Structures are given as structure tokens and as C-alpha cells.
Amino acid sequence: MLQKEFIQVFRNKTMLPIIFVVPIVQLLVLVNAATFEMKNVNIAIVDNDHSAISREIISHIEGSPFYTIIPTEQSVDNAINLIHQNKADAALIIPNKFESNLRNNQKPSVQLLINSINGSVAGLTNAYTSSILLKTIQGDLSKSVHAENFKIPQINVVPRYWYNQEINYSHFMVPGILAILVTIIGMFLTAINLVREKEMGTIEQINVTPIRKHHFIIGKLVPFWVIGLVELAFGLFIGRLIFNIPIEGSLFLLFGFAAVYLVFALSVGLFLSSSASSQQQVMFMAFFFMIVFVLMSGIFTPAESMPQWAQYFNLINPLYYFMKVIRMVLLKGANFKEILPYFLSITFLAVGMFSLAIGKFKKTV
Amino acid sequence: MKSRFINFAVKEFRHIFRDKRTLLIIFGMPILQLLIFGYVISNEIKDAKIGIYNPSGDYLSMELTTKLTSSGYFIPEMILNSQQEIEPALRSGKVRMVVAYQPDFAQKFFKEGISSVQLITDASDPNTATLLVNYATAIVNDFAVQKGISGQSTTPFDIRVRMLYNQDMKSVFMFVPGTMALILMLITAMMTSISIAREKELGTMEILLVSPLRPTQIILGKVLPYVGLAFTNSLVILLMGYTVFGLPMRGSLGLLIGVCFIFILLALSLGILISTAVKTQQIAMFISMVGLLLPTILLSGFIFPIENMPKILQWLSVIMPPRWFISAIKTIMLKGEGILFVWKEMLIMFSMSILFIVISIKKFKVRLE
Numbered sequence: 024m025l026q027k028e029f030i031q032v033f034r035n036k037t038m039l040p041i042i043f044v045v046p047i048v049q050l051l052v053l054v055n056a057a058t059f060e061m062k063n064v065n066i067a068i069v070d071n072d073h074s075a076i077s078r079e080i081i082s083h084i085e086g087s088p089f090y091t092i093i094p095t096e097q098s099v100d101n102a103i104n105l106i107h108q109n110k111a112d113a114a115l116i117i118p119n120k121f122e123s124n125l126r127n128n129q130k131p132s133v134q135l136l137i138n139s140i141n142g143s144v145a146g147l148t149n150a151y152t153s154s155i156l157l158k159t160i161q162g163d164l165s166k167s168v169h170a171e172n173f174k175i176p177q178i179n180v181v182p183r184y185w186y187n188q189e190i191n192y193s194h195f196m197v198p199g200i201l202a203i204l205v206t207i208i209g210m211f212l213t214a215i216n217l218v219r220e221k222e223m224g225t226i227e228q229i230n231v232t233p234i235r236k237h238h239f240i241i242g243k244l245v246p247f248w249v250i251g252l253v254e255l256a257f258g259l260f261i262g263r264l265i266f267n268i269p270i271e272g273s274l275f276l277l278f279g280f281a282a283v284y285l286v287f288a289l290s291v292g293l294f295l296s297s298s299a300s301s302q303q304q305v306m307f308m309a310f311f312f313m314i315v316f317v318l319m320s321g322i323f324t325p326a327e328s329m330p331q332w333a334q335y336f337n338l339i340n341p342l343y344y345f346m347k348v349i350r351m352v353l354l355k356g357a358n359f360k361e362i363l364p365y366f367l368s369i370t371f372l373a374v375g376m377f378s379l380a381i382g383k384f385k386k387t388v
Numbered sequence: 389m390k391s392r393f394i395n396f397a398v399k400e401f402r403h404i405f406r407d408k409r410t411l412l413i414i415f416g417m418p419i420l421q422l423l424i425f426g427y428v429i430s431n432e433i434k435d436a437k438i439g440i441y442n443p444s445g446d447y448l449s450m451e452l453t454t455k456l457t458s459s460g461y462f463i464p465e466m467i468l469n470s471q472q473e474i475e476p477a478l479r480s481g482k483v484r485m486v487v488a489y490q491p492d493f494a495q496k497f498f499k500e501g502i503s504s505v506q507l508i509t510d511a512s513d514p515n516t517a518t519l520l521v522n523y524a525t526a527i528v529n530d531f532a533v534q535k536g537i538s539g540q541s542t543t544p545f546d547i548r549v550r551m552l553y554n555q556d557m558k559s560v561f562m563f564v565p566g567t568m569a570l571i572l573m574l575i576t577a578m579m580t581s582i583s584i585a586r587e588k589e590l591g592t593m594e595i596l597l598v599s600p601l602r603p604t605q606i607i608l609g610k611v612l613p614y615v616g617l618a619f620t621n622s623l624v625i626l627l628m629g630y631t632v633f634g635l636p637m638r639g640s641l642g643l644l645i646g647v648c649f650i651f652i653l654l655a656l657s658l659g660i661l662i663s664t665a666v667k668t669q670q671i672a673m674f675i676s677m678v679g680l681l682l683p684t685i686l687l688s689g690f691i692f693p694i695e696n697m698p699k700i701l702q703w704l705s706v707i708m709p710p711r712w713f714i715s716a717i718k719t720i721m722l723k724g725e726g727i728l729f730v731w732k733e734m735l736i737m738f739s740m741s742i743l744f745i746v747i748s749i750k751k752f753k754v755r756l757e
Contacts, residue, residue: 350513
């Protein structure tokens with residue numbers, strides 16, 4: 024039976040591309056697309072002051088790789104229009120007499136208009152621009168306002184990026200995508216494969232054979248369990264080859280965790296297939312669960328910043344644990360002791376889900 | 389002839405409505421998704437756990453620590469007593485960042501004019517790491533200006549920031565148009581392609597073909613219920629965005645509905661195209677997933693801004709239908725612009741659907757012979 028299932032999976036012409044093409048496509052596209060890294064903020068600058076300080080501000084903005092300056096007709100209306108037309112993301116308006124007001128301690132103000140439909144980009148643009156303005160003006164003040172031998176004290180901020188010094192986004196995304204990949208194999212393929220058997224009516228044929236229920240389940244699940252692990256290895260290989268992702272921790276640990284995790288994913292697949300009657304239906308249900316699990320897992324945004332109820336939900340979200348562990352092991356080189364709590368949780372979840380799925384699965388149709 | 393067609397369409401409707409579970413998911417999914425996007429996924433960092441390593445211990449460093457932790461971005465989770473404690477704290481994930489002062493912080497600041505503080509972040513999550521560094525740097529700079537320029541307790545100038553279109557910078561403004569695109573794609577393109585492929589796989593398509601119904605009518609009857617579903621769904625999403633999340637409706641509702649219809653037409657033609665090309669449901673699903681859903685989520689500007697992507701992906705996104713839909717929806721709803729600003733998107737989507745329909749008609753005829 025086991026042998027037959029293996030053969031069947033590999034004979035199926037659709038399965039093979041799914042198993043080997045999807046990871047490559049996903050890794051290539053997702054990793055490159057999924058970045059919040061900021062570059063190319065188009066900024067329109069209206070300089071009504073034409074002073075030394077306003078020119079210095081502009082040259083600082085120009086010098087930052089973060090911005091592209093969009094030419095304006097030097098009017099506020101024109102700058103706002105550029106934002107409306109999506110040609111500019113932000114506009115900086117330096118008012119008339121900015122420098123002289125600054126010298127006279129009159130507290131002049133500059134205006135910063137930002138298209139904030141994408142809130143996070145807007146927030147970052149604001150922070151970057153404000154810090155450039157502050158630095159320029161601070162530097163200028165220390166030069167001119169005070170006597171030359173007096174220096175304004177400064178605090179030097181030294182950022183250090185551990186585990187990922189070049190702030191390489193692919194190192195963050197590749198492990199996350201691998202986790203999703205393993206889930207897709209485990210959940211989708213099992214569920215669809217089982218329901219297909221149901222839909223085609225071949226499950227009844229199996230029912231009349233002397234094969235026992237648990238043999239059937241094992242025969243159906245083991246191939247996907249193996250494929251899931253192979254897939255993880257394949258994905259890691261591709262990630263290593265193309266994106267040069269670090270493998271700091273022990274692979275043995277990672278695969279051990281993945282093996283338990285896959286039991287959970289497979290059980291969900293089995294569970295869904297027992298409660299669905301058509302491939303369309305099961306696909307929809309699997310998709311539904313996937314979306315919820317994936318979005319809550321912290322793949323894009325840290326789970327700790329989520330509201331309290333979401334964090335409670337994540338206690339039963341297997342993908343949350345897997346996401347954490349795969350990143351910890353690959354990027355930070357976490358040891359067994361550090362992932363032990365996650366390991367226990369996932370074992371607990373896997374056992375629970377497996378018994379639930381077995382209970383639901385009935386040999387008779 | 390006509391009544392026969394209506395009967396067929398009604399039968400297809402019943403078919404879908406009998407399947408309560410799928411129906412529940414179709415309507416439940418967008419609602420749940422919006423709730424998750426609205427309340428859970430935000431790129432805003434708050435209450436990030438940080439560790440403090442302060443060998444200096446003077447009033448200035450303490451004051452800066454208080455300033456950092458009272459900002460709402462950071463929570464002091466651990467006080468570290470030696471440099472050796474930094475590494476395990478970050479590795480175990482207990483803290484996201486460690487603020488490490490240099491010894492004699494205040495003295496260096498006032499006497500030598502410069503003192504330094506290290507922000508050691510866990511960049512295994514680079515998004516969070518850079519955000520934290522940015523927030524902290526802004527706070528430290530502000531603090532330095534306050535303490536450094538004697539007599540002046542505030543910065544010497546003002547920055548008046550105006551956030552256009554989305555004052556509170558809610559992330560849900562990004563996600564409502566994206567969720568609409570995703571759901572419309574999923575229901576119309578994916579469901580139709582699978583349901584037509586199902587008829588083919590089970591061999592019932594042949595039975596339909598020998599019936600007095602014309603092929604076009606069969607296809608139309610199959611897709612019509614999904615159009616209804618998709619359209620109802622987009623209304624639900626809009627209504628929810630409006631009532632629950634306070635999404636503004638600045639432009640014309642009529643125009644918005646028009647854009648939705650064009651997009652549904654486009655998604656349908658894609659679904660039909662896929663179904664004419666495949667033999668089994670599994671392949672239809674596979675193509676829909678890789679060819680429709682992934683690009684809808686990733687390359688349409690739904691979650692990740694297109695401008696930040698590598699050039700190749702930016703070009704690729706030009707041929708992704710959802711990109712134009714999302715852009716048009718944003719322009720109409722959030723910016724309140726009229727047809728002058730969206731005609732390009734509408735035209736592109738319309739031409740795409742015509743193209744897909746022409747190709748599928750060609751394919752369909754070949755298959756009938």
C-alpha cells in the first residue's frame with residue numbers, strides 16, 4: 024500500500040511540478056517582493072527661502088539614497104498635485120524667511136506633506152525626513168549661532184545589527200517562506216489527494232479490501248510526510264544557493280522540529296478531507312485556514328506587536344511556533360534548550376490534532 | 389431557448405447555495421481577513437521589549453532610558469549587568485534590542501561634547517530592527533538637542549507634518565482594496581475555473597455539450613452565479629471598511645462599482661481561460677494558486693509597495709490585473725478623484741478581459757472538434 028501510494032504520487036504529472044516548481048517560484052518572487060525596505064521615496068521640494076540653510080537641507084536629502092527628488096514648479100499647489108497624481112510620495116515646503124527666522128529664534132516651521140495611504144511607509148518617511156532636518160539645522164546652529172570654540176554636545180547613536188549585519192531581507196523571508204511551503208505540502212496536498220479519492224469513488228474500493236483503517240491512513244500520510252521533509256531540504260538548498268542564507272544552528276534540530284510540525288499539518292489535511300466532499304470545497308477550507316494561520320504567524324510583522332487576543336490565538340497556531348523556530352535555528356543558531364518550549368507546544372498540538380483527525384476519519388463513506 | 393438557459397443558471401445557483409460550508413467560507417473569509425488586517429497586522433511597532441545595559445548609571449543616561457521607555461514604543465524587559473548578558477538575551481528572543489550606554493555617559497556628554505550609545509538589535513527580523521533603530525534614534529536625537537542647547541528646551545524649529553488621505557496612518561486603508569482584489573480573484577477566477585474543470589474531469593461536460601444549450605450559454609450559466617457572489621462580497625467588504633474601519637468614500641460610488649464590474653469581468657475571463665486549458669481540477673487549482681493568488685498578494689501593491697521591488701518584478705507587476713484594480717480603487721475611494729485619474733486603469737483592465745475572452749473562444753472551439 025505504502026509503495027503504491029509513493030508510486031502514484033510520483034506518476035501524477037501535476038504533483039511533480041507542484042513539488043519542485045512552486046518552491047523555486049515562491050522563493051524567487053516572494054523574497055524579492057516581500058520587503059518593507061525603503062528606497063525610492065519620491066519627494067517634491069518647494070524652496071521658498073533660497074537660503075544657505077535651505078540649500079543645505081536639499082543637498083542632504085539629495086545625498087541620501089532614500090529619496091528621489093521630483094522637480095516642481097516651486098509652488099505648493101503644484102507639489103500637492105504631484106502627490107494627487109501619484110508622482111510624488113511626499114512634499115517638503117520650506118517657507119519664505121526660514122533662515123532669518125531661525126536666526127532670530129522665531130521658531131519657523133517647515134511643512135511636510137506625506138501620502139499616507141500606506142501608513143508604514145508614511146511613518147518611515149516622516150521619521151527619516153525629520154531626522155535629516157534636525158541634523159542639518161542642529162549642525163548649522165552649532166556653526167553659526169554660538170561662538171566657534173563652543174561645541175554643542177551630541178549623542179552618537181551606534182546601531183548594531185546582529186545576526187544579519189547587512190540587513191538582508193532575504194535572510195528573514197526565506198525561512199518564513201520555507202515554513203509556508205512545508206505547510207502547503209502537508210495540508211493542501213494531503214487534503215486534496217484524499218478528497219479526490221472520495222470524489223472519484225475509489226475510496227469505496229479500498230473500503231472493501233482487507234486493508235485496515237490505520238494502514239490506510241499511514242499509507243496515505245507517510246508519502247506526504249516524506250515529501251514535506253524533502254521539500255524543506257530542497258528549499259533550504261535553493262535558499263542557500265541563491266540567497267546565501269546562513270545556517271547557524273543544527274539542521275538535525277530543524278528537521279526534527281519540522282517532522283513533528285508536519286504531523287500537525289498532515290492531520291489538518293486529513294481532518295479537512297474527512298469533512299469535505301469535493302476538491303473545490305476542501306481547497307477552499309484549506310485556503311481559509313492557511314490564510315489565518317499564515318497572517319497571524321508573524322511572517323511579515325512581529326507577533327509581539329499584535330493585540331493580546333491575537334497572542335492568545337497564536338498559542339494554538341502551529342505556524343507561529345514553526346516560524347519562530349526556523350528563524351531562530353537558521354539565523355541565530357539557537358540550541359535545543361532555547362527551542363524546547365516551542366518543541367513541547369508543537370508536540371502537544373500535533374498529538375491533539377492527530378487524534379482529532381483519526382476520530383473524524385471514518386472508513387465508511 | 390432562453391428559458392432553458394435561465395433554468396440552467398438557476399440550477400447552477402442552487403448547486404452553489406446547497407454547499408453551505410463553501411458559502412460560509414466565501415462570506416466569512418473576507419470579513420475575517422479584514423479583521424485580521426485591521427487589528428492584527430500593523431507595521432507599527434509598539435511595546436517592543438528591550439534590554440538596558442547601563443554601566444554609567446548617571447542621571448543623564450537614566451533620564452534617556454526613561455524617555456525611551458515612556459515613548460510607548462519600548463518596554464524595559466531586562467536590566468543587564470554585563471556585556472556578556474547581551475548575547476543570550478537577544479538570541480533567546482527575550483528582547484528585540486539592547487540599549488548599551490558607554491561608561492561616564494553624562495560626563496562625556498558635557499565635558500567632551502560627545503557621548504555614545506549603542507543600539508544592538510536582533511536583525512534576524514530586519515524590518516523590526518530598522519524600525520526600532522529609527523524610533524530610538526529619533527528619540528535620542530531629540531533628547532540630545534534638548535539637553536545640549538542650553539536655555540532652549542525645544543527644537544529651534546517646527547516640522548508640521550500633514551498626512552494626506554489617511555491621517556491616522558491605519559494599515560487597513562491599504563488592505564481593504566487589496567482584500568477586495570483577492571476575494572474577487574479567488575471567487576470569480578478560481579472558482580469558475582475549478583467548477584468548469586470539474587465538469588470536464590467527471591465527464592459531465594460532454595453531457596452538457598450534447599444538450600440543446602449552446603457552449604457559450606453553458607459557460608455563461610456557470611459563471612453567472614459567481615458574478616453575483618463576487619459582487620455581493622465586494623459590497624460587504626466596502627460596507628465593512630466604511631462602518632467598522634472608518635474608510636472614507638471620497639469619490640463617486642457609481643464609478644467604484646463600475647471599476648468592480650470591469651475587474652469581475654476580467655477575473656471571469658481569466659477563469660474561463662484557465663478552464664479551457666486544463667483537464668483536471670488539481671491543475672486548475674495549481675494554476676490559479678501560482679498564477680493568480682500569489683501575484684495578487686505579492687505583485688499588486690497589496691501589502692508590499694511596488695516601488696520598493698527590483699525592476700524585473702516591477703515590470704512583471706504591470707501585467708498583473710489586480711495591480712490596476714487596486715490602484716483605481718485607492719484613487720477613487722481614498723483620494724476622491726474622478727474618471728480623469730482612473731480611465732487608464734479601466735481601459736487596461738477592459739482590454740485585458742477582451743484579450744482573454746478572445747483566446748478562450750478560440751481554444752474552446754478547437755476542443756469541441
